[in-house]
Amino acid sequence: xxxxxxxxxxxVSSSPETRAQSGAMVHxxxxxxxxxxxxxxxxxxxxxxAAVAEDQRAAVMHASQNRMVNGDKIDFSLLLDGLQAERExxxxxxxxxxxxxxxxxxxxxxxxPGHEQYTRNMATGASHADVAILLVDARHGxxxxxxxxxxxxxxxxxxxxxxxxxxxxLIDWSEARFRAIEADFRTMAAxxxxxxxxxxxxxxxxxxxxxxxxxxxxxxxxxxxxxHLESIDVTGEVASAPFRMPVQLVVRDADFRxxxxxxxxxxxxxxxxxxxARSGLGAVVRGITTMDGDLASARKGDAxxxxxxxxxxxxxxxxxxxxxxxxxxxxxxxxxxxWLAETPFDPEAGYLLRTGTDLTPVTSMSISAxxxxxxxxxxxxxxxxxxxxxxxxxxLGRPAALDLFADLPATGSFVLVNAVDGATVAGGxxxxxxxxxxxxxxxxxxxxxxxLARGLCADLGDSPADLAEFHRRAQEAAxxxxxxxxxxxxxx
Amino acid sequence: MTALVSHLKLLEAESIxxxxxxxxxxxxxxxxxxxxxxxxxxxxxARKAFWPAKxxxxxxxxxxxxxxxxxxxxxxxxxxxxxxxxxxxxxxxxLARGINPFDHPPSVxxxxxxxxxxxxxxxxxxxxxxxxxxxxxxxxxxxxxxxFSFRAAGHRWEPRRQRPEMWNLLNGxxxxxxxxxxxxxxxxxxxxxxxxIALEKLDVVPLYFAAERPVVRRGDQLIMVDDERIKxxxxxxxxxxxxxxxxxxxxxxxxxxxSDASDIDAVVKETLRAKISERAGRLIDHDQAGAxxxxxxxxxx
Numbered sequence: 173x174x175x176x177x178x179x180x181x182x183x184v185s186s187s188p189e190t191r192a193q194s195g196a197m198v199h200x201x202x203x204x205x206x207x208x209x210x211x212x213x214x215x216x217x218x219x220x221x222a223a224v225a226e227d228q229r230a231a232v233m234h235a236s237q238n239r240m241v242n243g244d245k246i247d248f249s250l251l252l253d254g255l256q257a258e259r260e261x262x263x264x265x266x267x268x269x270x271x272x273x274x275x276x277x278x279x280x281x282x283x284x285p286g287h288e289q290y291t292r293n294m295a296t297g298a299s300h301a302d303v304a305i306l307l308v309d310a311r312h313g314x315x316x317x318x319x320x321x322x323x324x325x326x327x328x329x330x331x332x333x334x335x336x337x338x339x340x341x342l343i344d345w346s347e348a349r350f351r352a353i354e355a356d357f358r359t360m361a362a363x364x365x366x367x368x369x370x371x372x373x374x375x376x377x378x379x380x381x382x383x384x385x386x387x388x389x390x391x392x393x394x395x396x397x398x399x400h401l402e403s404i405d406v407t408g409e410v411a412s413a414p415f416r417m418p419v420q421l422v423v424r425d426a427d428f429r430x431x432x433x434x435x436x437x438x439x440x441x442x443x444x445x446x447x448x449a450r451s452g453l454g455a456v457v458r459g460i461t462t463m464d465g466d467l468a469s470a471r472k473g474d475a476x477x478x479x480x481x482x483x484x485x486x487x488x489x490x491x492x493x494x495x496x497x498x499x500x501x502x503x504x505x506x507x508x509x510x511w512l513a514e515t516p517f518d519p520e521a522g523y524l525l526r527t528g529t530d531l532t533p534v535t536s537m538s539i540s541a542x543x544x545x546x547x548x549x550x551x552x553x554x555x556x557x558x559x560x561x562x563x564x565x566x567x568l569g570r571p572a573a574l575d576l577f578a579d580l581p582a583t584g585s586f587v588l589v590n591a592v593d594g595a596t597v598a599g600g601x602x603x604x605x606x607x608x609x610x611x612x613x614x615x616x617x618x619x620x621x622x623x624l625a626r627g628l629c630a631d632l633g634d635s636p637a638d639l640a641e642f643h644r645r646a647q648e649a650a651x652x653x654x655x656x657x658x659x660x661x662x663x664x
Numbered sequence: 665m666t667a668l669v670s671h672l673k674l675l676e677a678e679s680i681x682x683x684x685x686x687x688x689x690x691x692x693x694x695x696x697x698x699x700x701x702x703x704x705x706x707x708x709x710a711r712k713a714f715w716p717a718k719x720x721x722x723x724x725x726x727x728x729x730x731x732x733x734x735x736x737x738x739x740x741x742x743x744x745x746x747x748x749x750x751x752x753x754x755x756x757x758x759l760a761r762g763i764n765p766f767d768h769p770p771s772v773x774x775x776x777x778x779x780x781x782x783x784x785x786x787x788x789x790x791x792x793x794x795x796x797x798x799x800x801x802x803x804x805x806x807x808x809x810x811x812f813s814f815r816a817a818g819h820r821w822e823p824r825r826q827r828p829e830m831w832n833l834l835n836g837x838x839x840x841x842x843x844x845x846x847x848x849x850x851x852x853x854x855x856x857x858x859x860x861i862a863l864e865k866l867d868v869v870p871l872y873f874a875a876e877r878p879v880v881r882r883g884d885q886l887i888m889v890d891d892e893r894i895k896x897x898x899x900x901x902x903x904x905x906x907x908x909x910x911x912x913x914x915x916x917x918x919x920x921x922x923s924d925a926s927d928i929d930a931v932v933k934e935t936l937r938a939k940i941s942e943r944a945g946r947l948i949d950h951d952q953a954g955a956x957x958x959x960x961x962x963x964x965x
Contacts (some may be wrong), residue, residue, distance in 0.1 A: 196671035196674060269800040270807065271851070275668070300831070425718075434681045526833050586833070587830055587835055599830035
């Protein structure tokens, strides 16, 4: 694995200029419910950062008077509710995207609903976020829901969290209460992988400590919410991360031939040696082509075209990688996923695994456990449905170049696609991957229904639970056989 | 005044990624080119995405015959300059029926001359994907729009049936009868579009820059008199005013703003300072409550 190699390498610190560049845009996920004052907080941020135009301000002032939600106060949530059905029901059911900027930073607010039945929306939003603002009501403190939100953020790899303790004005700006909530949260968050946690006492409706420093919190020396967001470091990537670039398409023009893609991690320069992770074929980068001229180097996030010294005969789906630290050419993987579709998981349905730019048929898939994100307890299970978070095992019809999400999020994440109607049914992160036998030739060992039913699965009947167990055992057997180098095909 | 530009290259890379994902996954894409500033940026990004090759799709313009004359000239010049295929589609049936923005309410006119025309052109071309310059910061219902916005048969937008989009993994596998609208500028704001035009020194329709132009005042809107088809009301007389446009559409339905911003730097400055939201100048959005959402459901962009 490349992780060991990573440690040996001396971290190359990036120049101040490049850091400023990659931190120029910050994606904020806001977690919390309407009751916690989430819409009000976002509305307040937009309002104070002057991202609200005058005609919108007037419309909101007018509507606030009609609804009388806050007496004579402004109902900031009116700025956010987008779709008609939602306006009528007074709830937010989908992700909404908002934008504002300060002198140095452009912010993207990802506003996802917080109720349990919308776990999928929160997870979807979290996949785009650099920072999560976890909102709690100062009167109620850290709730089970807060833990679920934190767990989802952690699952999707968010490292920076802000605990915004809201409605401080309703508890008379009690420092003791604030400190207790902060301590609760830090204890709870200790099991997660957050690298930066900031707790800030705010009152979103009047705007205290959002942009304007509150006169009521003389005991608080930390930054206001906006100050904190402006200074937070979101670069997130180890300078020496290995190079990865999933190929989106091949660009051809006269005698030009190049591989177009977005650098998923690391850096690349002309003269660097790369391999196609699937075929193992190597080449040297001859040039990095863009319409603005050739580049001396490209790094994570850059959309480029690589020209190579030899024609690798590869196409969309290939992952170009550093030679020494390559992705796993996996045909079996374990993952933790969020089920997004209304239709539950069905082991008989045809699924496709979308990683990077690759689309690989899933040969078989089984659920092993469901995770309760409020208690963080894991229960063995075979089924999973909308908003569930589950651990699963996936066998692929052919190998796909993958990394572990914990190492390289961009090439260690995937979505699962229903092969028939094209729907995106789940999103997941790779927690374990194994390279399979490289080719399936004549020597492939076939694990078929009869063979399994005769022995390993002789105790199982026809119930759905038994059938799921049948699949699970078949996969386990296949994995064990593959791990000792025997190519296996499951035919059940 | 902020002159933030360091994030523009991040937005550019994101848009290029989207262009390539769509071009790789859809059989027959088309770029909806509406000549305005967003289309200008969109086309520029498309050229970058496939460079040194040309974008592998044609441009489509829905011509209601009521676009500003400057727009049509700019459109033809652009297509010629970049050597791109341009498809111009007009709803001739609507034209024959005399549908026009003066005698018909904006909702009727827009539906027939824009939405119906767009659907017919997409069907006629057999296009399964159409790039558009819509941005999430434009309007409330667009704030929830996906990058790949799926349309059911008949180009209907079903907000509840949109696919979740995680990371930058864009799933373009179409179900039966489905088509898709692709929005590479999803995360851009109006300010970003102008700053990018300045940064990349892009040519735009001159109407975006302030000049003396003939206008009539209707309510609190300034309507430019672009040709003799205007129906002047009693006592109404065109007068010359220093105006420009923040958004360009059909001239009778697009209000001008009084402005002295006569070059790109001044426009960027004015945009970043703007107190009135961009689409306030679009008369069709205000026709009825939730107007944009209704139009989208029917297949408008």
